[in-house]
Amino acid sequence: MSATIKDVAKLAEVSISTVSRVINDSKPVSPEARRRVLKAIDDLGYKPNEIARSLVTKKSNLIGIIVDDIGNSYVAQIVRGIEEIGRMYKYDIVLCSSYGSEEAELRFIQLLMQKQVEGIIIVSEIETTKIADNISKYKVPFVYLNRLYNISKTPTVTIDNEVATSMVVDYLNKLGHNNLLYVTWNKNIDLTIEKYKVQGYTDAVLSKDGFPLVSGIDGYKIDDGYNNGEKILDAIQKNNVTAVFCCQDEIAIGLINYLYDNGIKVPEDISVVGYGDISIASIYRPKLTTVKEPYYDIGAVAMRRILKEINGEIPDERTLKLPVQLIKRESVKDISK
Amino acid sequence: MSATIKDVAKLAEVSISTVSRVINDSKPVSPEARRRVLKAIDDLGYKPNEIARSLVTKKSNLIGIIVDDIGNSYVAQIVRGIEEIGRMYKYDIVLCSSYGSEEAELRFIQLLMQKQVEGIIIVSEIETTKIADNISKYKVPFVYLNRLYNISKTPTVTIDNEVATSMVVDYLNKLGHNNLLYVTWNKNIDLTIEKYKVQGYTDAVLSKDGFPLVSGIDGYKIDDGYNNGEKILDAIQKNNVTAVFCCQDEIAIGLINYLYDNGIKVPEDISVVGYGDISIASIYRPKLTTVKEPYYDIGAVAMRRILKEINGEIPDERTLKLPVQLIKRESVKDISK
DNA sequence: CTGAAAGCGCTAACAC
């Protein structure tokens, strides 16, 4: 196999301790000895075995990350943030995809623990408290990211969803849209983040003496937006809605596709706003006006929190809130004049 | 810390070897001893330390994967394929993103070797032979995936690009398109896969007594397609082109965006075909007609090859070719009548 | 400054 510390020691005619010392800069070594060791390392192309090192130091320099599906662009962005920050501190990432299976998530937690990861970040889309309970008992630093559900008492990083939705309402009002429709996702609303979003939306509409109209559909994917197009269109027509605000970019895009396929133009005939700012939002035509959830930053901040905890600092807040941003693009028409 | 094999042995009143035997099913153990060990494991919540295990068995059960950017949807699909197959054989993935830096790729190879990964898969978009040379010297199983460049003598998995482009020409001809424009990427063509694609395109057009028109642009991203829109449009008009075939979906989408922004409709005014079938291709409107590069399968097959090699089998072929498929959607108009 | 030695948690001969 490849050279070990012993080989280096022998070649350099020093003890393995000395070799270890020069590798780690852990203790003073005479210039002469260091020179010989360095030369031996170079000659042998020696690279320390991280596995052996981990065994003794108990530091794997590995962070486990369990994602729902890396194929989701927002998930990929989060992972980028995690990795980039991890990289700065010499942490590597081991990636597991659960595809929405709670059982898989549970299994991966265990598997990652066996691999001695020093922290775990979960990017999930399911509703469960089991995961949080389960991982807590291993007392490893972890952060739980879920763009849909609101799992209480779990360290997480998010945005202020209530502020975000009210911001959109204000913007829409300013452009002359007073008959709005909010398309939410028909789940037990107390468990999902929709709770805050609907709240923010409702309050904002009410504060302008408006009439908050909400429509619930059965899902949050592109297909769901498309398949519920008829239902949504119906609500639009019955209520003279001029702008529809979708709780996810995916729904917005599915809806626009439906409208497009049915000869209705966005934003000419109807304005549409999304939520998330997934990567397709800016590529799609019309470019989608939406609320930016800063996925990369969410990942980066999550990783920073893990790192802090690894270093023994107890992070103060359980949930970190990042600033929200409204991205104004092309899917909303100004009808104020 | 958490329980070790010693703790289990003590609690079960057997030796650590016996515990090891029941964990690994490596040798017969009396029912009674097994029962006690199992109980002790359960009581202690014992989970073997994979790091320690790896050190002695020399099996990390880790596959390193270096990607250009996981944010690219096709890359994510490849990774999905890799992970899914790996999972079947208890292999985990450690992910590194190079963002197009050769230096980073080189550094990651070394880093992964130190982590004792049993194989490496690289999903790159740069042109280099250094990587291949470098990794070869570690003699670890590896596969090199590059959708742009044609790195000779490196194990890889791809599709038959020449067949693919000629297939598109045939299809276009059948729908009445005889004045085609192929948009390629303006790089030293001998190094890129465009070599095969242009060849397939040219041969097919020539065989139908056509006049192969090719336009080279400076890049292969969405922006490049957009920014070269004017140039491409110019070529279209000068040559009465009815269908343009882009060497990447990204270019096709950028181009369609440009045309859309300039009031030209696809496919009504001009037909467009892409290459790749990235995930946005089917979401975008009009849905993009394109050549499917089976990314998931490419990842899966790459992983299978690695696994084979780990098991001592010497895979026969250096480059595996997967079947190509033409995905007929909406961006091409039938003008044959 | 340097080497000898213990030991991280586990597997795999090797005896019994």
Add this chain to the structure above:
DNA sequence: GTGTTAGCGCTTTCAG
């Protein structure tokens, strides 16, 4: 069947 023991490659006391 089962226990003892020798490492895997490395870090880290502890003497000197």
